[in-house]
Amino acid sequence: MTTTYTITLKNCAFFARHGLHDAEEFLGQRFFVDAELEVTPSKPLADDLIESTVDYGVAFKEIEAIVTGRRRFLIEALAQEIATALCARFPQISRAKIAVRKPNAPVAGVLDYVQVTVDHVV
Numbered sequence: 001m002t003t004t005y006t007i008t009l010k011n012c013a014f015f016a017r018h019g020l021h022d023a024e025e026f027l028g029q030r031f032f033v034d035a036e037l038e039v040t041p042s043k044p045l046a047d048d049l050i051e052s053t054v055d056y057g058v059a060f061k062e063i064e065a066i067v068t069g070r071r072r073f074l075i076e077a078l079a080q081e082i083a084t085a086l087c088a089r090f091p092q093i094s095r096a097k098i099a100v101r102k103p104n105a106p107v108a109g110v111l112d113y114v115q116v117t118v119d120h121v122v
Helices: 022-027 056-067 075-089
Strands: 005-016 029-039 093-100 114-122
Touching: 005 056, 005 093, 029 075, 056 075, 056 093, 075 093
Parallel strands: none
Antiparallel strands: 005 029, 029 093, 093 114
16 A cells, blocks of 8 residues: 655745746746645655655755746746756655746736646656
8 A cells, every 4th residue: 555645835935036027027026836745755654754755844945946046937937847846856756736826917907816836747
């Protein structure tokens, strides 16, 4: 029998400069990321070892480095890069569902945020 479980990092907040418009790069804004990681431990959970699972502190730092790193024009590309990087860093992840929210998207209208979700299956 194989055990799988989900680790969720919810509402991770970062200041960054992503977007198509020059003003978005110049001014920057907050971005929020949710990461839902389906994990198959490399050793039994009863062993209680961090090495057998995903260290969510390290996962957060991986997300932070990508979001606060180089500018991307599309939050779709940003979400995909996060998913790919997390799966590469942690072979225990079999699926990474990443949502990126942009509260101040340049939309001519009133809305809470624009969100893109990428579902990356290994």
